[in-house]
Structures are given as structure tokens and as C-alpha cells.
Amino acid sequence: MRVVDVNRILGPVPHDDVPGRDPDGMRAELDRLRIDEAWVVHSHAVYGDPLTVPPVEEDRLPAVPVVVPGPLGTGELPPAPVVRLYPAAHRFSLGDGDGDGDGGAGGGGDDDGARLLRLLGERRTVTLIDWEQLDAAGRRDLSRRTGMPPLVLLGTGYRSLRELADLMARCAHLHVDTSTLCGHRQVEWVAERFGAHRVLFGTGSPLTDDAGPRFLLDHLDLPAADVARIAAGNADRLVREAGRGEAR
Template sequence: MRVVDVNRILGPVPVGDVPSRDVAGLVAELDRLAIDAACVVHSHVLHYDPVTPVAVPGHPRLTSVPVVVPGPLGTPVPEARIVRLCPAEHQFALAGPQGLELARELAERNITVLLGWESTNAGDVHRLAAEVPALRIVLINTGYRALRELADLLDAHAEIRVDTASLCGHLQVEWMANRYGAHRVLFGTGAPETDDAGPRFQLGHLELPAADVELIAGGNVLELLG
């Protein structure tokens, strides 16, 4: 079974001195938890400046996830299969005119969007998905408090998915997979800003068929990466 973390941060973070501040430390953390690969966003573009990004050093186990910002003061759409949108952090309207223009371009180019739950709200996600139904959105860092809103969104929009970073309640991942299909659930940790050992332990103990666990563990994100 291939295990791929769709939601990982490389670089120093405000919460403390972390091993994943550089590539060597991050890969060592992946080894410690038996994670084969990761999609990584650099903390510089996540928390500071996406317009002048810090490049993620090349490594066969790491896929760089650029942060994109719409509009003339934003960023060009990169050559990537997965990008991240951070409307709260970088002060733009997710479902505004420029946000929708960006979303349409991402959908046309078959690029998947990671979208942090802490950076948006259910109403804006609904408007974005309704206006651009072909856009694949992975809602990350959701948590148990968002389950009712998540159910509302997943019922309405077939291209919305979730990661497991904060779906840590009893049988929450199983409920998502059984109701919406395992193809809409991706393994992610949000580390190092959130715990990585918990989601990794949970992955190894899911009460789901082996084929579903393999999809969640890595099959789904590998498909999105092509």
C-alpha cells in the first residue's frame, strides 16, 4: 500500500522549531511514520509571500504544491497538478470575480485545489463549486465541528473531497467513505502545524475494505497527480 500525504508543510512554521524545516528533516519524518511520499507547500508562501515563492528543492518523494492568488496582484497559474488557495491568509475573495476567473482556469487545466477549512467558509465553497462545477476541491483541515457543513457540501457537489488531517473522531473517516465513496477521501496530516502520528495510526486501523483503504492512503492523490 502506497501512503501519500496530500497535506504537508515544508519549512519553518510559527508554532515552533520543527524537523520538517528542511527537506532532510521532512523526509526523516516521513520515514518515521512509514509515509512514502508527500505533497508539500512551503511555509514561506503559505504564511508570508506567495508572489515571490521559495522553491521546494527537488526530491523524488516530494511534490511541490504552489500557492496561487487571483488577480493582477496575484500569481500566474503554475505548471502543477495540485495547488493551494489561501483566501483568508492572502486577503482575496474566494468566490469573487477574480477568484472565479482563477477557478475556471484551474478547472480547464485539470488542476486540483487544496483549500484549508480555516481559510474559508461553507458559503463561499458552495458558491465556488456551484459556479465552477468541474473544479476539483480538496477541503483540508476540516475537523469534527465541520461535519454538518461538510455533509451539505459533499451532497451538493460531486467534485468536493476531504482529507483526513482532522477527521479524528470515532469512525468519521469510515462514515465519509461509506456515504460518499472512498475516492473522495484523501490521507493528509497538515503536519507539522497539526499532528501527523494520529492520522497515520488511524489509517492503519480503518474499518473499511482493503481496496478502500488503499485509495484513501495514496491511490486517490496519485490519480490526481497523474
């Protein structure tokens, strides 16, 4: 079974010596856990400046750029099928502004975040956002908009299941990763209630355990076709759809 981890950090992290601090170490970890591919965000982009990220030339580790809107942000939206946003860490709001403009990631005005989301929606860019990077009001705002990109909420955790269920029930563009859905039958509950097509395998490594989600994937009480969708099929499908959105 092909397995794609959509939620992984490559590079050194504060206060810990992790095996995935370089591509060789990351590949060894993926081999150990029988993970075929990992969408990696570089730790420099998470904890430092997204513009200083070293290049990663590795087919097995497709790099996910971190995008920051505004005049001091990362500039034009990169032609990537997947991006990641850190609103709290990089001090910007996704907002609900209705200003006009060219929608570029480097535009001016205080509705930069709203314009960025509209552009991501037009391109159907897969957009990863950690649950804790948004406050409750921000999460509700994302669920109310139209023309949104496919959003994957990462690290939702068991304490957020009630709010997550409300959001997913109201908004078809929302997806969730498995990194912290580690309670008894939590992945099954989400898949059965909202569809396995909205669940993607993710570990959150090295900030959270990777062996647990990988073990859980092999023991899900779901039809084999649904497990395959969660393991890699949904990630592959969203990337293909992002490519078609770009072509438009």
C-alpha cells in the same frame, strides 16, 4: 501499502521548531511514519510571499505552489497538477463574478478569483483549500458552481461534519482529507456515505499531529481496496487526471 500525505508544510513555522523545516528533516519524519510521499507547500508561501519560495528538488516531496490571483498575485498559473489556495491569509476572494478576460491568474478586475477557478477547472488542476480559509458563504458558493476543478477541503474537523456532508452530497468535485477526521469512525462514515474515492490521506503536519492520522490509516474498518485508495490511490488518480486535463 503506498502512502501519500497530501497536506503537509515544509519549512520553518512561527513559534515552533519543527523537524520538517528542511527536506532532510521532512524525509526523516516520513520514514518514521512510513509515508512514501508528501505534497508539500512551503511555509514561506503560507506565512509570507509565495514568490519567495526556495526551490525543492526532491521527488519524494512534490512541491505544491500557492496561487494568488490578481495584479499583485503570483502571475500566470504554473503548469502544476496540484495547487493550493489561501484566500483568507492572502486577502482575496474566490468570488462569483461573471467577468470575461483571459482567465489568467494575474488578470485584472474584481472577479480574478472566479476566473482562476474556471482556469483550474479547465485544466482539472487538483486544488487544495483549508476549510478555515473560506467562510460559510464561500464554501457554499464553491459547491454551487459548474466546471470546477477537483477541490480537496483540508482540516475540516469534527465540528464541521454537518456542513461538510451537505456540501459533499451536492457536489461531486469536492473531496476531503483525513487530517482532522480523527473522531470515532469519522473516516469510515465519510467513505461509506460519499465513497472512499473522495477521501485522501493528509496529516496537516506540522500544524496538526501526523502520527494520529497515520495510525488511524492502519486501523480503518474499511475494505482493503478502499484503504489503499485513501492512502495513495485517490491522490495518484487525481494527479493523472490533471495531466489529461492539461493535455486538452
